Amino acid sequence: MAKHLTLQEAVAELIHDGDTVAMEGFTHLIPYAAAHEIIRQRITDLTLVRMTPDVIYDQLIGAGLVRKLIFSWGGNPGVGSLHRFRDAVENGWPRPLELDEHSHAGMANRYVAGASRLPFAVLRGYRGSDLPRRTDTVSTVACPFTGEELAAVAALHPDVTVIHAQQADTKGNVQLWGLTGVQKEAVLAADRSLVTVEEIVDDLELRPGGVIIPTWVIDAVAVVPGGAHPSYAAGYSVRDNDFYRSWDSISRDREAFTAWLEENVLSGRAVSR
Structure with missing residues (x-):
C-alpha cells in the first residue's frame, strides 16, 4: 500500500547507496525532480537502468553517483550527445562508467520478464x-x-523504480496517460517503487489509453507539481525545448556543469523554467 510522503522523505527511505535504480518515462513524465533529490542526498554507487537515458542520467552521471548504466540508447533528444556520459566513458570523469547496452526490444523484454518474475x-x-x-x-x-x-x-529486477505520473488518488492508486513507455513494467519488476505526481485527487477518472498502477505495488507517492521538468506531463505542462538546447553547452564543459549543478540542484532550487 502506497504511503504519501514528501519527495525528500521518499528518496531517503527507498533509495540507498549501491542500489539498482530504474527511472523511466518516454518523452514526457521523466522524473527529474526525483533525480535531483538523489543528487542532493548524495546517494552513490548506483546502477542506473533506463531504455533511453537522456539529460536526467547525464546529470546523475556528471554528479559522480553512477558506477554502471544499463540502457538501449543515450542522447539529448533532438540535440546531440550526452557530454557528461561521454566524459565518464571516454575519460573516467568524474568516475569510470560500466556499460551494459541492449536494443530497445531487449530492454523492454527484460522489464517484462522481471515483472513476470x-x-x-x-x-x-x-x-x-x-x-x-x-x-x-x-x-x-x-x-x-x-x-x-x-x-x-x-530479467531486470531493479531495487527501486521511480516514475512520474499525472495523478494519484488518496489511496495511492496512480494514473498516467499520453505517451507512455515501460513505466508499468518497470514498477512491477522492482522491489520498491516511488511515484511522483502532479496532484492528488479524490478519485481517478479513467481515461482511454490511461495506465493505472494500483496502490498495492507502489511504496510511496510524492506530490511534486512540475516534477517532470524540463520534460513535460501531458495535460499539465509543456516541454522546455530551450533547456534541452542549452544543456548541450552546459554539459560540454566540466566547470560549467559543476556550476550549473551547484546553482540549480544542490542549492535546493528548481531548474529555472
Whole structure:
C-alpha cells in the first residue's frame, strides 16, 4: 500500500547507496525532480537502468553517483550527445562508467520478464549485432517446440523504480496517460517503487489509453507539481525545448556543469523554467 510522503522523505527511505535504480518515462513524465533529490542526498554507487537515458542520467552521471548504466540508447533528444556520459566513458570523469547496452526490444523484454518474475525473456533479435559479445545478459535458447535458436535476455529486477505520473488518488492508486513507455513494467519488476505526481485527487477518472498502477505495488507517492521538468506531463505542462538546447553547452564543459549543478540542484532550487 502506497504511503504519501514528501519527495525528500521518499528518496531517503527507498533509495540507498549501491542500489539498482530504474527511472523511466518516454518523452514526457521523466522524473527529474526525483533525480535531483538523489543528487542532493548524495546517494552513490548506483546502477542506473533506463531504455533511453537522456539529460536526467547525464546529470546523475556528471554528479559522480553512477558506477554502471544499463540502457538501449543515450542522447539529448533532438540535440546531440550526452557530454557528461561521454566524459565518464571516454575519460573516467568524474568516475569510470560500466556499460551494459541492449536494443530497445531487449530492454523492454527484460522489464517484462522481471515483472513476470521469470528468469529471462525470449525474442527474435540481436542476430548480426555485436552487443551479445559485450554483455553477459544476452544468450541464446533453442525453442523446445521448433528447435529455432532465439535470443534470451536476463530479467531486470531493479531495487527501486521511480516514475512520474499525472495523478494519484488518496489511496495511492496512480494514473498516467499520453505517451507512455515501460513505466508499468518497470514498477512491477522492482522491489520498491516511488511515484511522483502532479496532484492528488479524490478519485481517478479513467481515461482511454490511461495506465493505472494500483496502490498495492507502489511504496510511496510524492506530490511534486512540475516534477517532470524540463520534460513535460501531458495535460499539465509543456516541454522546455530551450533547456534541452542549452544543456548541450552546459554539459560540454566540466566547470560549467559543476556550476550549473551547484546553482540549480544542490542549492535546493528548481531548474529555472
